[in-house]
Amino acid sequence: MAFRTLLFSFILSVFNTIHAQDFKVMSYNIKYDNVNDTVNNWNDRKAAMVNLVKHYAPEFIGMQEVVYNQLTYLDDALKEYKYIGVGRDDGKQKGEFSPILYNSKKFKILQSNTFWLSPSPDKISVGWDAAMERICTYGLFENKESKQKLWVFNTHFDHIGVEARKKSAALIIEKIREINTDAIPVVLTGDFNLSPETKPIQFLKKEMIDAQKASTTPFYGPTGTFSGFDHSRVLDHRIDYIFVEGLRVEAYIHIDDRMENNKHISDHLPIMATLKK
Secondary structure, eight states, rough: HHHHHHHHHHHHHHHHHTTTTOEEEEEEEEEOOOTOOOOHHHHHHHHHHHHHHEEEOOOEEEEESSOHHHHHHHHOOOOOOEEEBTTTTTTTSSSSSOEEEEEETEEEEEEEEEEESSSTTSSSOTTOOOOSSSSEEEEEEEETTTOEEEEEEEEEOOOSHHHHHHHHHHHHHHHHHHOTOOOOEEEEEOOOOTTSHHHHHHHHHSEEEEEEHHHOOBBBSSSBBBBBOOTTTTOOOEEEEEEEOEEEEEEEEEOBBBOSSSOBSSBOOOOOEOOOO
């Protein structure tokens, strides 16, 4: 009887350990491959970006401003990762993606989709006063070991449209509520092109949890996330966020890693949260 009790305790301990595993989520605007860029050309940045991702090894990366040739490069270089997402211009390969890269050794994708941030989200469209098409890509993932499920949403708000950013925040929350009928944990990553005090960000903070503010360990890194490739800039402009629900935030960092010449790898800093169910 004592042996059975010990065995049961051991199995329960292992079960609880598996179900309490940490995982890391990164959000990273990688700056699209602009052929007119000379000083900050993609070809001079891409190897450093791959090294950064491999070093921090997040299970999920919500990226923004990714064009197809960048996506295929990253897909080839990051062997453990697969991606979901489509180009915003044609729903296939044209235009910028807001892809979600995930560690395919640890997670499998159960379903995925992309919607446009507009009054007609199910078709290619420009929303409200936005300057161009904007999208949100999402997926339902399952941990291969624990079988726990997780929704991950990733987006990039318009840089011009005031109304578009407001409506986009409301639309994403509406979609999450519509899709997540089983109260599965949710992560929302993105470049929101909005500072923390703005109304759309305040709205998102009411509907979900700003992971930076909920971290059980002190936040680490610069206050801001936008560098503009200016190595002397004061990094105090925060426009990239990770929001969560149904998850504990163990740590939250803004990563100011640079190349040997002190140049930024992108015009945004990658941000990362360590999460636990």
